[in-house]
Amino acid sequence: MRILVAGCGYLGQAAADLFQSDGWEVEGWTKSPNELSKPYPVIPVDISDRAQVNARPENFEFVIHCTSTRGGDVDLYRRTYLEGARNLLDRFVGSTMLFVSSTSVYSQRDGEWVTEASPANPAHERGQILRETEKLVLANGGIVARLAGIYGPDRSALLKKFLKGEAFVDRDRFVNQIHRDDAAAALRLLLDRQLPSDRIFNVADNEPMLLSDCYRWLATELKRDWSRQAGARSTTTRKRGDSNKRVRNAKLQAVGWQPQFPSFREGMSKSVLGARAVSR
Numbered sequence: 001m002r003i004l005v006a007g008c009g010y011l012g013q014a015a016a017d018l019f020q021s022d023g024w025e026v027e028g029w030t031k032s033p034n035e036l037s038k039p040y041p042v043i044p045v046d047i048s049d050r051a052q053v054n055a056r057p058e059n060f061e062f063v064i065h066c067t068s069t070r071g072g073d074v075d076l077y078r079r080t081y082l083e084g085a086r087n088l089l090d091r092f093v094g095s096t097m098l099f100v101s102s103t104s105v106y107s108q109r110d111g112e113w114v115t116e117a118s119p120a121n122p123a124h125e126r127g128q129i130l131r132e133t134e135k136l137v138l139a140n141g142g143i144v145a146r147l148a149g150i151y152g153p154d155r156s157a158l159l160k161k162f163l164k165g166e167a168f169v170d171r172d173r174f175v176n177q178i179h180r181d182d183a184a185a186a187l188r189l190l191l192d193r194q195l196p197s198d199r200i201f202n203v204a205d206n207e208p209m210l211l212s213d214c215y216r217w218l219a220t221e222l223k224r225d226w227s228r229q230a231g232a233r234s235t236t237t238r239k240r241g242d243s244n245k246r247v248r249n250a251k252l253q254a255v256g257w258q259p260q261f262p263s264f265r266e267g268m269s270k271s272v273l274g275a276r277a278v279s280r
Contacts, residue, residue, distance in 0.1 A: 003191070004029065004060040004095075006047050006088060007067030008036070011100070011150060014184035015064060016040060022188070027058060031067070047084035053091045062191050063092050065137070066100035074125050081133045089140050097142035098190060101130050103176055103202060105146060108245040111174055115248045116146075116200045138199065143190055145183075148204035148247055151264075152180030156271055158214050158264075162222075167215045167229040173244035174208040179267035182259040186252060193255045201252045207263035208246040214264055221272045 001024045005016040008028030013036070020026045020040050028042040036042045045052050047067060065085055069076045085099060105120040105127050122128055134144045149157065158175070161167050186203045209217075212230070219226035249257075261267030 001025065001062065002058070002060045003027075003062040003064065004058075004092070005064045005066065006045070006084070007065065007100075008042050009066075009068060010152075010155060011147075011180055011183055011187075012064065012066045013038070014180055015066070015187045018184055018188045027060070047087055048079040050087045050090075053087045056091070060092060060095050063088055063095050063097045064100065064187060064191075065097060066187075074129070077126050077129045082129055082136065085133050085136055089136070089142075096191070097137050097140065098187060099133060099137040099142060099144050100187070101134050101144050101146045102127075103146045103148045103204060103245075103247045104243070105131050105134070106245050106247070107243050109243055111244050111246065113246045113248055114202075116198065116202055116251055134200070143195065143199040143201070145187060145190060145201050145203050146247075147183055148176035148178045148202075150178055150180055150183055151267065151271070153271065155180070156268065158211075159218060159268065159271060162215055162218045162224075162226070162229075165229055167218075167226060168232045169212045169215065169230055170233040171242075172210055172212050173242075174246050175211050175214055175264075176204045176208045176245070176247040177264050177267070178204050179259070179261040182261055182267075185260070186257050189252075189255065189257050195255065201255075202247050202249050203252060204247040204249050205259050205261060205263055205267070206249065209264055217265060218268075218272065221269075 003019050003024050004027050005012045006029045008016055008030050016026050016028050026040040029045040031046050033044045047053055065088055067080050067084060069080050105122050106114045107122045108114055183203055215226055
């Protein structure tokens with residue numbers, strides 16, 4: 001099997017490595033030139049540029065669209081996600097696309113549990129672009145993986161804020177997260193199983209946690225005081241809008257996925273230990 005990983009970055013590399021180790025023929029694309037040393041080619045291609053996409057001569061049975069804007073503006077969202085998906089679909093007609101979306105498309109605010117059947121009607125424009133991209137991919141026979149907040153080796157937004165003294169909780173809410181390695185395993189599984197007709201899957205760990213509980217756990221593990229940060233107010237606006245929900249992963253588990261890191265506590269242990277060593 002031949003697979004293209006368009007967006008061979010933090011998550012894409014981990015997924016590409018799994019496919020390659022299982023004997024798939026893998027090619028990775030990144031927006032910018034890189035110096036990755038991989039047993040498969042990683043090529044600079046901007047998927048929002050139709051000419052660059054069409055210039056590639058290879059064909060693939062499967063395409064994973066997991067590019068990232070790294071918090072870009074609305075125009076970059078549209079170019080990267082929606083136009084990028086359209087360019088890939090037009091170039092690789094007949095290939096199965098797996099689009100890596102986000103649980104931010106759920107806009108529920110009362111802490112309720114959500115499943116893939118729950119309304120996904122984001123009020124913010126970035127979320128609307130993700131939903132439009134999802135619909136395009138599904139209409140072309142593709143698969144959608146809605147990822148919770150991704151973290152893992154050398155990456156955690158919550159840990160970063162905590163260490164910078166910006167762990168503010170002015171309105172507590174549930175946080176849904178997924179370890180990078182569990183997310184990569186989910187992408188691998190979804191392209192290797194018979195799937196139901198409704199091919200949308202939540203990719204989140206087993207235990208949504210209140211934001212305050214996450215910071216409280218970090219404070220305990222790092223032996224740091226969080227009380228000063230806890231009383232402060234954040235001045236930042238979340239780019240994908242405010243929500244408060246708990247994301248279920250039962251549908252993904254039903255096709256055979258089990259997380260190696262069932263909660264933030266298990267998944268962060270190694271990263272926290274590293275941060276503790278640096279902070280001494």
